[in-house]
Amino acid sequence: MANDSLLFLILASLLLSGFFTKTSSAFSIEEASIDDLRLAFKQNQLTSRQLVEFYLKRIGRLNPLLRGVIEVNPDALFLADKADRERKVNTPGSSGGLHGIPILLKDNIATKDKLNTTAGSYALLRSVVPRDAGVVMKLRKAGAIILGKASLSEWAYFRSNGAPSGFCGRSGQGKNPYVLSADPCGSSSGSGI
Ligand SMILES: *[C@@H]1O[C@H](CO)[C@@H](O)[C@H](O)[C@H]1NC(C)=O
Numbered sequence: 001m002a003n004d005s006l007l008f009l010i011l012a013s014l015l016l017s018g019f020f021t022k023t024s025s026a027f028s029i030e031e032a033s034i035d036d037l038r039l040a041f042k043q044n045q046l047t048s049r050q051l052v053e054f055y056l057k058r059i060g061r062l063n064p065l066l067r068g069v070i071e072v073n074p075d076a077l078f079l080a081d082k083a084d085r086e087r088k089v090n091t092p093g094s095s096g097g098l099h100g101i102p103i104l105l106k107d108n109i110a111t112k113d114k115l116n117t118t119a120g121s122y123a124l125l126r127s128v129v130p131r132d133a134g135v136v137m138k139l140r141k142a143g144a145i146i147l148g149k150a151s152l153s154e155w156a157y158f159r160s161n162g163a164p165s166g167f168c169g170r171s172g173q174g175k176n177p178y179v180l181s182a183d184p185c186g187s188s189s190g191s192g193i
Helices: 002-016 019-023 034-042 048-066 076-088 134-141
Strands: 069-072 102-106 145-150
Touching: 048 069, 048 076, 048 102, 048 145, 076 145, 134 145
Parallel strands: 102 145
Antiparallel strands: 069 145
């Protein structure tokens, strides 16, 4: 009997101290904040490649239904591997900011890379932007990985043409992930989705 209560006490205090959650399964990418992700990088619990692969898989699985993403960056895994290598050898900047953290950008934010920048419209497909937008320069400088372009209400509603929230020609109707029939809002529908 006494042994049982002792065991119970030990288990209870381990649980309360977060022993199980910290050492085993508890880290969840879905719920992680950027700080959590950075800590996981630091503690070798996670790599940028794993994180990017997780998101690419999730986009592949959910996007045919939700249509929150127009394009993914074909260089995303390459950039993730690069970030992982930099972290390993402690390259300056590799421990700070957004280093190795993937981010999707609304499709009206210019990126001078393999991604198209079209505000969701076929009219701008294959247009060539002169440079990264200011915010993109800052994101890259902080180490972020541009994972792809999020859909939007086409032209960010600029044309006020009566198209529904979350609709753009290039990806179709974005859906509210919690209630598929509900308004996905906008104009940053894809970012929200
Ligand atoms: C950009 O658009 C062109 C033309 O449709 C397409 O071939 C290319 O794959 C697009 N880029 C990305 C990264 O999806």
